[in-house]
Each structure stands twice: as C-alpha cells, then as structure tokens.
Amino acid sequence: MVKVAWIQGKSQGTIEKNLSYLTQKIREACSSITPDLVILQELCLTDYLAITEAPENFDLAFHKDAEEIKHFLALAKELSINLVFPFFEKVSPAVYFNSLYVIDREGQINCHYRKMHIPDDPGFYEKYYFRAGDKGFQVADVKSSAGDSFKVGCLICWDQWFPEAARINALKGAQILIYPTAIGWDGTASPDIYQDQLEAWFTSMRAHAIANHVFVIAVNRVGKEGHLDFWGNSFCIDPYGRILERNGQDETISHLDLDLKVIDEANRYWPYFRDRRVDAFSDLLKIWVE
Amino acid sequence: MVKVAWIQGKSQGTIEKNLSYLTQKIREACSSITPDLVILQELCLTDYLAITEAPENFDLAFHKDAEEIKHFLALAKELSINLVFPFFEKVSPAVYFNSLYVIDREGQINCHYRKMHIPDDPGFYEKYYFRAGDKGFQVADVKSSAGDSFKVGCLICWDQWFPEAARINALKGAQILIYPTAIGWDGTASPDIYQDQLEAWFTSMRAHAIANHVFVIAVNRVGKEGHLDFWGNSFCIDPYGRILERNGQDETISHLDLDLKVIDEANRYWPYFRDRRVDAFSDLLKIWVE
Numbered sequence: 137m138v139k140v141a142w143i144q145g146k147s148q149g150t151i152e153k154n155l156s157y158l159t160q161k162i163r164e165a166c167s168s169i170t171p172d173l174v175i176l177q178e179l180c181l182t183d184y185l186a187i188t189e190a191p192e193n194f195d196l197a198f199h200k201d202a203e204e205i206k207h208f209l210a211l212a213k214e215l216s217i218n219l220v221f222p223f224f225e226k227v228s229p230a231v232y233f234n235s236l237y238v239i240d241r242e243g244q245i246n247c248h249y250r251k252m253h254i255p256d257d258p259g260f261y262e263k264y265y266f267r268a269g270d271k272g273f274q275v276a277d278v279k280s281s282a283g284d285s286f287k288v289g290c291l292i293c294w295d296q297w298f299p300e301a302a303r304i305n306a307l308k309g310a311q312i313l314i315y316p317t318a319i320g321w322d323g324t325a326s327p328d329i330y331q332d333q334l335e336a337w338f339t340s341m342r343a344h345a346i347a348n349h350v351f352v353i354a355v356n357r358v359g360k361e362g363h364l365d366f367w368g369n370s371f372c373i374d375p376y377g378r379i380l381e382r383n384g385q386d387e388t389i390s391h392l393d394l395d396l397k398v399i400d401e402a403n404r405y406w407p408y409f410r411d412r413r414v415d416a417f418s419d420l421l422k423i424w425v426e
Numbered sequence: 427m428v429k430v431a432w433i434q435g436k437s438q439g440t441i442e443k444n445l446s447y448l449t450q451k452i453r454e455a456c457s458s459i460t461p462d463l464v465i466l467q468e469l470c471l472t473d474y475l476a477i478t479e480a481p482e483n484f485d486l487a488f489h490k491d492a493e494e495i496k497h498f499l500a501l502a503k504e505l506s507i508n509l510v511f512p513f514f515e516k517v518s519p520a521v522y523f524n525s526l527y528v529i530d531r532e533g534q535i536n537c538h539y540r541k542m543h544i545p546d547d548p549g550f551y552e553k554y555y556f557r558a559g560d561k562g563f564q565v566a567d568v569k570s571s572a573g574d575s576f577k578v579g580c581l582i583c584w585d586q587w588f589p590e591a592a593r594i595n596a597l598k599g600a601q602i603l604i605y606p607t608a609i610g611w612d613g614t615a616s617p618d619i620y621q622d623q624l625e626a627w628f629t630s631m632r633a634h635a636i637a638n639h640v641f642v643i644a645v646n647r648v649g650k651e652g653h654l655d656f657w658g659n660s661f662c663i664d665p666y667g668r669i670l671e672r673n674g675q676d677e678t679i680s681h682l683d684l685d686l687k688v689i690d691e692a693n694r695y696w697p698y699f700r701d702r703r704v705d706a707f708s709d710l711l712k713i714w715v716e
Binding site: 252253254255257268272273294297298299300301302303304307308309332333335336339340342343344346347376377378405406407408409411412413414416417418419420421422423424425 | 542543544545547558562563584587588589590591592593594597598599622623625626629630632633634636637666667668695696697698699701702703704706707708709710711712713714715
C-alpha cells in the first residue's frame with residue numbers, strides 16, 4: 137500500500153505568500169500520517185503566469201540553486217516525505233522549462249522532469265515561456281517509508297491529452313501517473329460547454345488508467361486568476377478506471393492508500409500489453425500520414 | 427453532414443437465420459432515409475463462436491467468394507449504401523481472420539480490414555481461431571450519396587483498448603472510427619464489477635474521440651449466448667467526447683447525422699496534433715522498456 141496525498145491549492149498571488157501557504161498545507165497533509173508521496177500543482181509557487189505574454193514574468197522562474205528550492209528540499213527531509221514539486225525552471229537567461237522535481241525523503245532530487253508537451257492557446261501562452269522538455273519521459277523510482285519502492289510516471293498538464301505519453305511511462309514501469317495541472321475555463325466559451333470541457337479532461341486521463349492499468353492522479357489548482365477560472369476537480373483513478381477520489385472546486389488536501397496489487401489483477405483480467413502490435417506502430421512516429 | 431446508421435443486433439443462432447435477420451434490419455434502417463454508412467456488429471453472421479475452442483466452428487467462416495458475401499454486396503448496391511460487414515474470414519483451410527469489409531454503394535469492396543489485436547481470455551478464445559491482421563490499419567475513403575467523401579477508420583472490438591490503433595487511424599485522416607464489437611459479461615465476476623467493466627469500455631473509446639478529435643462509433647451485439655451476456659450499449663461520441671447516442675441492452679437501430687466540421691473546431695480549440703513529441707515516441711515500438 138502506498139500512501140499518497142495531494143494539495144489542490146489556490147495561488148496566493150506572490151512567491152513569498154505561496155511558499156508560506158504551501159509549507160503550511162504540506163505540514164497539514166503530514167500532521168496525522170506521513171504520506172509516501174505528496175503532490176503539488178503545476179507551477180505551484182506562482183500565479184498561472186502564462187495567462188499573458190509579459191517579459192517581466194521571466195522573473196518568476198527559479199534556478200536550481202534558488203533559496204525557494206532549498207526550502208522545499210529541506211521540508212521534504214524534515215517531514216520524511218517524497219514531494220512532487222512543480223516549478224518554473226530557469227536554466228539560464230536564455231532557456232526556461234515547465235518542470236518538476238520529485239524530492240526524496242532525504243531531501244535529495246530523485247527525478248527531474250521537464251514538460252514535454254507545451255500548449256499555446258488564448259490565455260495559456262506557454263510556448264512564449266517554456267522550451268519543450270529535453271529529458272524525455274521520466275519515471276521516478278520512489279521509496280516508501282516502509283522501504284518498498286514504487287514507480288511514479290511524471291507528467292505535467294498538457295501531457296494529459298497525449299496517450300503516447302501515458303503509454304511510454306507505463307512501458308517504463310510506472311505504476312502511478314501524476315499530472316500536476318493548471319487548467320480551467322477561460323470565459324470565452326458558453327457555460328454549457330464548460331461541463332463538456334471538464335468531462336473531456338477527466339475522461340482523457342481516466343482512459344490512461346484503463347489503457348495502461350495504472351493509477352492516475354491529477355492535481356489541479358483552484359481560484360480565479362484574471363479571466364481564468366481554474367476548475368480544480370483533482371482526482372485519483374485506479375487501474376480499472378474506477379474513481380477513487382474526485383475533488384470539487386475548493387482548496388482541498390486529499391489522502392489515499394493505493395493498493396498496487398490491483399495493477400497485476402487488472403493486467404490478468406484484460407492483458408493488453410500481451411497484444412500490442414508494435415510491428416505495426418511505426419506511423420506513431422509521424423506528425424501526419426500523408 | 428454524414429448520415430450513419432447502425433444495427434445493434436442479436437444472433438439468431440444460425441448463419442441462415444442471421445442472414446435473413448440482418449437483411450431485414452438493414453432494409454428497416456433504410457426504409458425512410460438512405461444512410462451514407464450502415465454498420466453491423468462483429469462476426470455478424472454467427473453466434474460469438476470464440477466462446478469455446480471447437481474445431482467444427484471453423485465451418486462458420488466465409489471465403490471471399492461465399493454466397494453470403496455476395497448477398498451483402500448485392501444488398502448494399504440495391505439500397506445504395508456503404509455497408510460495414512464484419513465476418514469470420516477463411517483464406518484457406520490453414521488461415522483465418524476476424525475481418526470486415528466496407529462495401530460501397532456500387533456493391534464493391536472498398537476496404538478490407540483484418541482485426542489487428544486478437545484477444546484471448548476465458549470465454550473469448552480468439553487466438554485459437556484468428557491470425558492477427560496482416561494488412562495494418564485501414565482507413566476507408568467513403569463516398570456519401572451527396573457525392574462528398576469521408577474517411578472511416580476500421581477497427582474491431584479488442585482494438586478498442588489500444589490508443590495506438592485509434593491514433594494511427596487518425597493520423598491517416600480518419601474522421602469516424604468504427605468498432606464492430608462483441609463484448610459482454612462472462613458471469614465470473616461479481617455483478618458490482620459489471621458496471622465498472624462497461625464503463626471502462628465506454629470511457630476507453632470515448633477518450634479515443636477526445637484524443638484524436640474524431641467521431642467514434644461502437645456497434646456491439648446483445649443477447650445471451652452460453653455464459654456470455656453481451657452488453658449492447660452501442661454508442662456514438664463526437665470529437666469533444668460528447669455522447670451523441672448510447673443504446674441500452676435491446677436490439678436497436680440507430681440513426682445519426684454527423685457534422686464533420688466539428689473536427690476542425692475541436693482541433694482549433696485543443697490542437698494536440700501540433701504538439702505531439704514524435705521525436706520522443708520511439709519507446710512506443712517496444713513491447714516493454716527494460
């Protein structure tokens with residue numbers, strides 16, 4: 137059994153306030169039990185900065201040596217948790233990524249993932265800020281407090297729409313896929329489309345759980361930022377596609393115990409990986425088949 | 427607008443009775459309008475023969491020159507419809523496939539697909555009967571009665587669990603994915619699992635529609651055959667993942683008009699194909715990443 141927790145948070149507006157807010161929320165998540173894994177939302181230390189193209193927003197990025205990063209490394213060590221920490225990463229004044237660290241229980245960086253699929257549509261101008269990830273798909277080998285290890289496939293937001301990303305993580309042995317996220321309604325569509333958009337998002341990731349017989353956890357933000365209304369609805373799905381938990385649109389801390397043996401059961405019931413026609417999949421490497 | 431129709435049928439037990447039953451149902455589906463596409467269920471002329479491994483069941487296969495095939499070619503021509511006709515195909519006494527023809531409005535074979543992913547689990551012993559398809563993924567270029575053409579990605583049942591299969595069809599230009607199917611409950615699981623299985627099946631294909639911005643139509647059978655209870659629930663999903671129609675567990679003829687312009691709209695709203703990391707997808711061609 138793996139004890140997971142996530143924080144569906146609301147940006148407090150500034151880095152300083154978010155650091156304090158998240159620290160308090162993480163402590164709260166660890167107050168009665170010690171989770172094996174605590175997951176924060178995408179770009180957790182800032183507002184969703186890609187709402188606009190503003191040169192000054194590059195000031196919101198963090199170099200790996202930043203004090204704020206050190207703070208969360210130390211916090212993970214103090215609380216003895218594995219912590220998924222998504223952040224706006226500055227490599228140099230010229231190169232930035234939308235990244236996450238999986239920080240281990242010793243406060244060391246266990247895994248470093250850079251978002252592979254970068255969106256760009258009105259209100260989500262990510263291609264202005266982030267170079268697409270250069271590290272490929274990353275599966276973290278994580279140690280629980282009981283000393284067991286489990287594998288966490290690291291993905292971020294827009295990656296959620298790509299079955300290929302989920303599949304490659306599963307092929308690399310991921311048992312839990314995590315999607316720190318910042319998705320919401322942009323106020324341009326009619327409200328009767330809102331529910332369809334939310335359901336498309338939810339259905340898409342639920343299907344990754346089913347197709348790959350893995351657990352899937354999405355951790356979204358809540359709150360209004362400019363014209364964006366982040367829809368929350370963070371959730372965990374099991375390897376049969378069953379909904380283990382689904383948040384509303386409030387700030388929430390969720391805890392779940394995941395029984396990884398369900399992965400074996402699901403594979404025995406519907407053994408997809410036995411039958412994949414890898415001999416006939418080469419078109420997947422094309423942009424389009426012309 | 428493309429006018430589609432499907433027949434969620436119940437096997438009548440023998441080839442002779444099924445031929446008569448399906449002929450009547452097809453005529454009924456074309457009685458007031460002429461659909462552009464009529465879809466029948468998997469292995470439509472027989473019971474679900476793979477319920478057991480029985481050498482005599484190979485007698486239920488059809489060579490391309492069989493009278494029964496000629497009957498449906500002539501019927502498509504008479505009614506001026508494109509007809510998706512799934513059947514147990516005999517190539518020789520040594521080689522058999524689980525196949526479908528897309529028959530055109532002139533009664534000619536437009537497309538021939540052989541099921542690429544073959545299941546095998548208790549009650550669904552397909553690997554005993556069918557060699558896995560040797561033709562790759564097939565997208566039919568179909569002409570409507572108005573003279574427009576549209577593209578139909580041809581898939582069969584177990585293919586539904588593989589995001590790769592849906593994706594390759596979409597990359598080849600498919601606008602509508604069709605899944606003639608024979609799926610049901612096998613009586614071995616507890617009834618409280620039944621709904622989960624049905625939802626996993628439905629969610630999986632609904633996600634193909636969302637991930638690829640295509641229409642998805644599944645046509646399943648109904649009725650009890652031995653210990654199998656075929657669950658019907660044939661459906662059509664639009665490129666946003668919206669449910670346009672979902673049958674119950676009765677024999678049903680469904681008609682829908684599909685507005686293919688929705689595909690363009692959905693791609694403009696969430697343009698996934700712009701961002702697929704084909705440079706990082708080579709692991710998809712592996713059975714497992716070791």
